[in-house]
Amino acid sequence: METYYAVIFTSQRTDEDGEGYAKMAEVMDELAQKQPGFLRIESARNTEGKGITVSYWESLEAIQAWKENSKHLVAQQFGKEKWYKQYNVEICKVIKDYSFIM
Amino acid sequence: METYYAVIFTSQRTDEDGEGYAKMAEVMDELAQKQPGFLRIESARNTEGKGITVSYWESLEAIQAWKENSKHLVAQQFGKEKWYKQYNVEICKVIKDYSFIM
Numbered sequence: 001m002e003t004y005y006a007v008i009f010t011s012q013r014t015d016e017d018g019e020g021y022a023k024m025a026e027v028m029d030e031l032a033q034k035q036p037g038f039l040r041i042e043s044a045r046n047t048e049g050k051g052i053t054v055s056y057w058e059s060l061e062a063i064q065a066w067k068e069n070s071k072h073l074v075a076q077q078f079g080k081e082k083w084y085k086q087y088n089v090e091i092c093k094v095i096k097d098y099s100f101i102m
Numbered sequence: 103m104e105t106y107y108a109v110i111f112t113s114q115r116t117d118e119d120g121e122g123y124a125k126m127a128e129v130m131d132e133l134a135q136k137q138p139g140f141l142r143i144e145s146a147r148n149t150e151g152k153g154i155t156v157s158y159w160e161s162l163e164a165i166q167a168w169k170e171n172s173k174h175l176v177a178q179q180f181g182k183e184k185w186y187k188q189y190n191v192e193i194c195k196v197i198k199d200y201s202f203i204m
Contacts, residue, residue, distance in 0.1 A: 006194055008108060008156055010144050014204075042112050044146045044154045052146045052154040054110055060197075080202055088201040092108055092194035095162075099190040100182055102116070 004039060004094050005057045011079075011087035013049035021083045028075050035069065037062025056094075063091060106141060106196050107159045113181075113189035115151035123185045130177050137171065139164025158196075165193060 013021070032038055037058040045051030057063045066072060079087070115123070134140055139160040147153030159165045168174060181189070 005197075006108075006110060006192060008110065010156070042152075042154060044148045044152045046146045046148060050144075050146045052144060052156060054112070054154060054156075080204075084202065084204065086201070086203045089199065090108060090196045091198040092196050094192045094194050095107075096193040097191060099188070100186065101188045102182075102186065 001094075001097065002058075005060060005063060006092045006094055007055045007057065007063055008090040008092065009051075009053045009055075009087060010089075011051050011053075012085040013045070013051065014083060014085050015049075016082050020078075024075050024078065024083075028072060031069065031071060032066060035062065035066045037065070060091070103196075103199065104160075107162060107165060108194045108196055109157045109159065109165055110192045110194065111155045111157075111189060112191075113153050113155075114187040115147070115153065116185060116187050117151075118184050122180075126177050126180065126185075130174060133171065133173060134168060137164060137168045139167070162193070 029041060029043075032041060032055060039056035039058060041053065041055040043051065043053040055066075057066070131143060131145075134143060134157060141158035141160060143155065143157045145153065145155040157168075159168070
């Protein structure tokens with residue numbers, strides 16, 4: 001297994017600005033995928049506004065560059081001001097992986 | 103930061119046996135929380151059946167013991183036979199964490 005990294009973003013949405021949030025989330029998804037070192041992204045949000053997004057990256061440098069991307073910084077600011085009641089971020093090194101397909 | 107570990111479980115549900123699945127998921131949540139070395143668990147599943155669960159643990163040994171828990175082994179078997187179209191598991195070492203509360 002090649003070394004790779006995961007960013008776990010767990011969040012609780014406010015009730016505000018659903019449309020603006022959805023649009024920004026889509027733009028950020030597309031933007032992340034264009035970043036150097038991006039591997040893939042997985043997201044799920046339930047009907048109570050609890051969401052988990054995991055993005056996977058080739059290196060810690062790639063994660064840092066994405067964190068500092070100027071458009072992403074704007075989204076982060078909106079996130080704090082309007083969209084999220086609460087969030088946690090963990091930056092992780094993947095040690096082992098496996099999968100199952102029916 | 104104390105060293106700790108995360109297990110990222112990303113899955114796609116089948117349409118089968120919603121009630122049986124919900125019950126087993128609840129029992130597994132409770133059971134995991136009683137395992138030595140358990141820290142916390144976060145889950146979100148969207149309306150299309152895509153789900154992400156992240157459990158956090160004090161050590162790799164704790165993760166291994168939970169993987170081999172006999173009741174959990176039964177649930178894993180049902181998961182493959184009935185509940186999941188597909189899943190991925192990544193076992194990770196958390197390098198850095200931060201959070202925001204409104």
